[in-house]
Amino acid sequence: MRKLFLLFVLGGIISGCDDGDVIVSTFDFDSETQLQLCGENSTKVIYGINTDPNESLSFNFEDENFTGTSDSLQNPAPRTINLDNNNKLIYRSYNGGISGSDYFCNEIPPSSPNVVDEYTSTSGGSVVFNTTVTSQDDGDGVPAEMEDLNGNGDYFDDDTDGDGIPNFIDPDDDNDNVPTSVEIAVNDDDAEPGSLPDTDNDGIPNYLDDDDDGDGTITRYEDLNAYDDVNNDGFPDLNPADDDTDLDTIPNYLDPDDTESLPLDLFKKYMISRTFRTFLVAKNVTMDHLASDENIVFETLMMGYLDVTKSVRLLVD
Secondary structure, eight states, X not given: OOEEXXXXXXXXXXXXXXTTEESOSOBOOOTTOEEEEEOSSSEEEEXXXXXXXXXXXXXXXXOTTOOXXXXXXXXXXXXXXXXXXXXXXXXEEESSOOOHHHHHHSSSOOSXXXXXXXXXXXXXXXXXXXXXXXXXXXXXXXXXXXXXTTOSSOGGGOOTTOSSSOGGGOSSTTOSSSOHHHXXXXXXXXXXXXXXXXXXXXXXXXXXXXXXXOSSSOGGGGOTTTTTSBOTTSOBOOOGGGOOTTOSSSOGGGOTTOOOOOOOOOOOOEEEEEEEEEEEEEEEEEEEETTSSOEEEEEEEEEEEEEEEEEEEEOOO
16 A cells, blocks of 8 residues: 655645556645535535646535634634544545536535546544634724724723623724714814814713713613614614704704603614634545545645635624
8 A cells, every 4th residue: 555645734736656647636725725615504515626627625524503603702712623434524636627516515416527536534633623703893984993992902802881892893882872983973074184073072082972962861861762663673763863852953962952861771783794714724634545545644734714704793781
């Protein structure tokens, strides 16, 4: 039995000769290979394909909960899946181009192209998932670096309203049910360049001030008609900007002359977009050739990365 040993491989050329025949001509997968995910039930497939030559590397595994995302605000801890009869790493080369979604995401793959070579992992070894959040922002118009209020470089420890959602991913930083994007809008032509609205001149910009007009009634409680319009889910239409008791065109929450209060400890529901990147690394893997006694041994193989974007609803307790 001939063995091809590859130690600390991050992708590259693999070739082996047996009476002059090349078993594997390339194995070009590395940290820049973009992977895709298939499977909505317990069986999942993460795969990458190359077109010159035509080849694929896939990881078939059992996990009904894997989505490539996380509900945690912080980066998820690395995860390891051991290779066995249910969790397999498979390399294939083809005599033509393949559509990854057709080939890996359907129960019955297309009849063509044909598989030229196939290597499948044996039991032993593992695949490690390293996931990081590469993009998450509330899109409120305030750059994330400006929401690092204490300037320590850690965006996660700035939470003005104490709702558990850091300012840089909180569309309503002061929990007053007026979105930050609305509260930073400058409508005064005489305002200083770069300044932010501060209606009560208390030194706290409106988007961080839960009582914008300083009248002693917090902005959230000046939403007097919240229950006049109820959404399809039975949730009130929370919008303090709709209330103007004295009809002076200034909403109550910005008008110190209007102080009527409706205690309302409910909060608007917001959606933000988060993108997760998972790098897959195979470790201590032996892959057997389907039709011969050839095998390939990897100590480390970087398979590539999987990007998944998820829209999540932020709820305040």
